[in-house]
Amino acid sequence: MSLDPITQVSGRAVFVPGADIDTDRIIPARFMKCVTFDGLGEFAFYDVRFDEHGNPTQHPLNDPRFAGASILLAGVNFGCGSSREHAPQSLRKYGFNGVIAESFAEIFFGNSTTLAMPCVAAAAADLAALRAEVEQDADTTVTIDVAALRVRSSGGLDFPVSMPDSAREALVSGRCDPIRELLDNEPAIAAKAAELYAVR
Amino acid sequence: MGKSLFQKVWDSHRIGTLTDGRTQLFIGTHLIHEVTSPQAFGMLRDLGLTVKYPQRTFATVDHIVPTVDQDAPQDPLAAAMMEALRKNVDDFGITYFDLASGRQGIVHVVGPEQGITQPGTTIACGDSHTATHGAFGAIAFGIGTTQVRDVLATQTLALEALKVRRIEVSGALPPGVYAKDVILHIIRLLGAKGGIGYAYEYAGEVFDRMSMEERMTVCNMSIEGGARCGYVNPDAKTVAYLSGRPYVDMGDFEATAARWLAYASDPDAVYDDIVRIDAAGIEPTVTWGISPDHGIAVSEPIPDPAAAATQGERETIEEALAYMKLPAGTPIKGVKIDVAFIGSCTNGRISDFREVAKFLRGHKVAPGVTALAVPGSQIVAIQCEQEGLPEIFREAGFEWRAAGCSMCLAMNPDKLVGDQLCASSSNRNFKGRQGSPTGRTVLMSPVMVAAAAIRGSIADAREVFSLGQTPSAT
Numbered sequence A: 001m002s003l004d005p006i007t008q009v010s011g012r013a014v015f016v017p018g019a020d021i022d023t024d025r026i027i028p029a030r031f032m033k034c035v036t037f038d039g040l041g042e043f044a045f046y047d048v049r050f051d052e053h054g055n056p057t058q059h060p061l062n063d064p065r066f067a068g069a070s071i072l073l074a075g076v077n078f079g080c081g082s083s084r085e086h087a088p089q090s091l092r093k094y095g096f097n098g099v100i101a102e103s104f105a106e107i108f109f110g111n112s113t114t115l116a117m118p119c120v121a122a123a124a125a126d127l128a129a130l131r132a133e134v135e136q137d138a139d140t141t142v143t144i145d146v147a148a149l150r151v152r153s154s155g156g157l158d159f160p161v162s163m164p165d166s167a168r169e170a171l172v173s174g175r176c177d178p179i180r181e182l183l184d185n186e187p188a189i190a191a192k193a194a195e196l197y198a199v200r
Numbered sequence B: 001m002g003k004s005l006f007q008k009v010w011d012s013h014r015i016g017t018l019t020d021g022r023t024q025l026f027i028g029t030h031l032i033h034e035v036t037s038p039q040a041f042g043m044l045r046d047l048g049l050t051v052k053y054p055q056r057t058f059a060t061v062d063h064i065v066p067t068v069d070q071d072a073p074q075d076p077l078a079a080a081m082m083e084a085l086r087k088n089v090d091d092f093g094i095t096y097f098d099l100a101s102g103r104q105g106i107v108h109v110v111g112p113e114q115g116i117t118q119p120g121t122t123i124a125c126g127d128s129h130t131a132t133h134g135a136f137g138a139i140a141f142g143i144g145t146t147q148v149r150d151v152l153a154t155q156t157l158a159l160e161a162l163k164v165r166r167i168e169v170s171g172a173l174p175p176g177v178y179a180k181d182v183i184l185h186i187i188r189l190l191g192a193k194g195g196i197g198y199a200y201e202y203a204g205e206v207f208d209r210m211s212m213e214e215r216m217t218v219c220n221m222s223i224e225g226g227a228r229c230g231y232v233n234p235d236a237k238t239v240a241y242l243s244g245r246p247y248v249d250m251g252d253f254e255a256t257a258a259r260w261l262a263y264a265s266d267p268d269a270v271y272d273d274i275v276r277i278d279a280a281g282i283e284p285t286v287t288w289g290i291s292p293d294h295g296i297a298v299s300e301p302i303p304d305p306a307a308a309a310t311q312g313e314r315e316t317i318e319e320a321l322a323y324m325k326l327p328a329g330t331p332i333k334g335v336k337i338d339v340a341f342i343g344s345c346t347n348g349r350i351s352d353f354r355e356v357a358k359f360l361r362g363h364k365v366a367p368g369v370t371a372l373a374v375p376g377s378q379i380v381a382i383q384c385e386q387e388g389l390p391e392i393f394r395e396a397g398f399e400w401r402a403a404g405c406s407m408c409l410a411m412n413p414d415k416l417v418g419d420q421l422c423a424s425s426s427n428r429n430f431k432g433r434q435g436s437p438t439g440r441t442v443l444m445s446p447v448m449v450a451a452a453a454i455r456g457s458i459a460d461a462r463e464v465f466s467l468g469q470t471p472s473a474t
C-alpha cells in the first residue's frame, strides 16, 4: 500500500548466479504452507543455501562478505515459473530492496513492483562489470536510480537500465499498489459488471 | 482491419487507463485455491474491504490435499490452510468445491468441467497455469496474491496490454505424438522466455483437430514458454464440450453459443508475430534439463556442452547436466527412472487416463519403479471408475490415487526422495520442483510416462506400444 515514492534504492549488492532462476528456487513450495507471508524471509533460496543436512553451502548469500546486501544481481529470465507472490515477498523479507538482472519473468516483475521492490534490466556486459566490482569489493554501494533509469556504483560504474514506463511511473509516484485507483472507478466497474455475462 | 480474440476480449473488458498507463481490466471469472488466497483475504480485511462480486469467484482446494486418503489427518500447516479457505468463503459468500462436494479437484480441471470456464471472458487465478482456460477462448491470467486481493475487492486488475503471437501448427501429427509433445516442442523452439510480453494464439489444423482436453494441455504450458496467457479460438468443439455443464445457462443456448463464437479471431486479424510449425516434424519430446525449454525428441542424444554455440549456453547445459546427473552426448532413451507420475493440471484429465489405459493392458511396471496415477478432479476419478480404468492401472502396477496436484509440486505427501528421477506428465522440471532438493524431473506425455514405467527407463512409446512407424534413424 506504500505511498512513499521510490525514486532510488541503494545498498551493498550480491550476485546470485544462474539463468532462468525460477520461483521454486527462490522459495521452495514446501515453505508455502502458510496463511501469511510473515517469516518467509529465512527460506529465500533455501535449497541452494543449505544442503540436505541443513548445513550452509557455498552459496553467495552465505558468504559473510555479502551479509546484509540489499540489492540482488541476477541473470536472464529471473523469477520465471509460478505466480507465487511468496517469491518476491521472501526476497523482500530477506532484506532485498531491488533487483538488477538481464531480464525478468513477467508475473514476478509485476508482483515485485507492487511490493515496491524495483526490478531493472541491464545489459549483460554492464551487469558483468558490476558483478566483478561487487565481488572484488563487497562494500561497494550500488544505487538503482529508478527515476533516471540508471545504476551507479561507488566504484564509478554508471549505466542505463530499463523497466516498463508503467512500472517506473508507479514506483516514482508512490502508486505501486493500484488498489485505491482501482476502487475509485467503481461506477465504471458496476456498469461493466452489469453489461458482461456472469457465470451462474 | 480485423481483431484477434485477445483484442476483442481485452477491449470488451476494459474499464479505462490508470495513471501509470496500465489498463484497468474487468475480470469476468475469478478462481481461488488454498495456497495463494489466504494472504489476499488478510490484506482485504486489513484494508476494511469486502468481496465486491462474490458470485464471480469460485474456490477449490488442490495443492495440499493428500491423495491416498483425502480426508486423512493432515499436517497442521495444511489443515490451517484448509481452515482459512473455509472461513474466507463462508465470510464472503463464495462458492467452494470442497472435498465433500464431489466436485473438488485441481482448479484448472474444475473450472472447465463445471462449465465455469467460458469463451470470450477474462479469467484470473493466483496460479500461473490459469492459461489452461484459454483452451476455451478465454483470456486467462495467472496473478500474484496482491492481485488476488485486487480482484476480490474490485473485480478488476491493473494490467499491461500484451502483444499477440499466432503459432500455427499445420499438417498432421505422426502416430504416438500428443498435445504434450506439441507444446514441449513449441517451448523448445521459442524458449522459456520467448513468450514474455505475448499472449499465444494457437491455431492451425493440429489445434482444430484437438479435443478440448488436448487444447487445455497446450494452453496450460503457455507460461512455461514465458507467455502470460495462451488460447485457442472457440469452435463447434468448444460449444459441444460446454453444452449441459452445470454452470452453463442452457436457456437460449443457441444465442449463448453464437456470442461465444463471435469472439474468435477475425480471418483478417493482425498479429504482432506469426510462427509456423510443421506437425510432421514433431516427435515424442522429453526434457533433459532443469528448464521446460530443455527439450529434445526422445530419439536425440542429451546435449553436449562442448557443442554449445555460446559460453552462456555451455554453462547452462553444464549446470543442467550436473543437476540431472546425465551424461552429455548419450541417448536420453534408456536413462533409468525411479518414479512415474501421470496427473497434474497438464495431463490429469479423463482423456489422459483413457489414452494410457488403451496401451497398459498386458504390461507391468518395471520392478523398482513407483508409478502413480492421480486424477485431476473427483469427477475425473468417478468417470475413470465408471469406465473401469483404475483396475487397468492397478493391474499394471500403478498406484491409483485420489484427486489433487500430487507429485507436481511439494505441498502434499507425494514427493520425490533424494535424487530420484521421475518421468512426469506435469509441467515443470525445475530443480527441487517435485519435493526433493535433489530430485530430478523429466517431462513427457502420459503415454510416454507409461512407456517409461514399463521399461524402467526413458523409452519411445512408439516402440513399447508398437504405435505406427518407429522413428527413422537420423
Ligand code: SF4
Residues within 6 Å of the ligand: B062, B063, B106, B107, B108, B127, B129, B344, B345, B346, B404, B405, B408, B409, B426, B427
Ligand atoms: S497440478 Fe501442478 S501446476 Fe497444476 S495447479 Fe497443481 S501444482 Fe500447479
